[in-house]
Amino acid sequence: GQNIDQPTEMTATEGAIVQINCTYQTSGFNGLFWYQQHAGEAPTFLSYNVLDGLEEKGRFSSFLSRSKGYSYLLLKELQMKDSASYLCAVRPQKGGGNKLTFGTGTQLKVEL
Amino acid sequence: GAVVSQHPSWVICKSGTSVKIECRSLDFQATTMFWYRQFPKQSLMLMATSNEGSKATYEQGVEKDKFLINHASLTLSTLTVTSAHPEDSSFYICSARDTGIGVETQYFGPGTRLLVL
Numbered sequence: 001g002q003n004i005d006q007p008t009e010m011t012a013t014e015g016a017i018v019q020i021n022c023t024y025q026t027s028g029f030n031g032l033f034w035y036q037q038h039a040g041e042a043p044t045f046l047s048y049n050v051l052d053g054l055e056e057k058g059r060f061s062s063f064l065s066r067s068k069g070y071s072y073l074l075l076k077e078l079q080m081k082d083s084a085s086y087l088c089a090v091r092p093q094k095g096g097g098n099k100l101t102f103g104t105g106t107q108l109k110v111e112l
Numbered sequence: 113g114a115v116v117s118q119h120p121s122w123v124i125c126k127s128g129t130s131v132k133i134e135c136r137s138l139d140f141q142a143t144t145m146f147w148y149r150q151f152p153k154q155s156l157m158l159m160a161t162s163n164e165g166s167k168a169t170y171e172q173g174v175e176k177d178k179f180l181i182n183h184a185s186l187t188l189s190t191l192t193v194t195s196a197h198p199e200d201s202s203f204y205i206c207s208a209r210d211t212g213i214g215v216e217t218q219y220f221g222p223g224t225r226l227l228v229l
Contacts (some may be wrong), residue, residue, distance in 0.1 A: 033218075040223075040225075042222050043156070043205075043220050053190060056117070087156070098209045098218065099146070100158070100218060101159065102155045102156045102157075103155060104154065105155050
């Protein structure tokens with residue numbers, strides 16, 4: 001089976017840094033994605049990791065350790081607009097047409 | 113990034129009616145599209161994988177006769193909720209797989225909110 005765990009909620013201060021963790025146990029692994037979803041809207045793509053290490057993209061960075069089944073999303077210089085749900089998703093296998101399994105999401109609240 | 117549209121964005125219907133939702137990839141061709149359902153404060157649950165020119169692949173527990181999927185072209189997939197009931201009220205989101213940029217990223221449509229009375 002597939003199991004992806006994320007904290008349910010986090011709160012952080014504007015301008016600060018926050019790290020959102022994701023652990024996974026899946027039948028296979030062929031990539032991990034992070035998406036941002038604002039309330040009532042569809043998810044938007046943030047990052048993709050398939051090899052171990054850190055991928056940086058502006059204020060957002062994502063890290064992967066395949067041996068530990070662990071990833072995190074790092075958000076720097078937090079802004080109020082970063083308040084959203086952050087979804088970790090794993091692509092378990094190469095076949096299956098790129099099927100993704102999503103975690104339950106972490107609701108991030110950015111405060112003044 | 114790639115653009116995916118959905119229509120309609122909102123549907124309110126009576127119990128027992130059928131509702132069709134369209135998903136289009138606007139600036140790329142998608143041999144594979146995915147249909148998800150999301151209940152309030154929950155994550156996305158994959159319902160089915162839609163393959164152009166062939167039958168959809170449904171996830172366990174999803175009734176294929178209730179959720180009809182048609183992927184007639186490389187830019188359009190439709191989901192029809194047949195004989196909708198109040199428990200089918202949910203946020204339905206499609207995504208399309210873009211292989212053109214080498215990452216095989218899924219891009220999501222804006223979603224369709226269905227309310228069955």
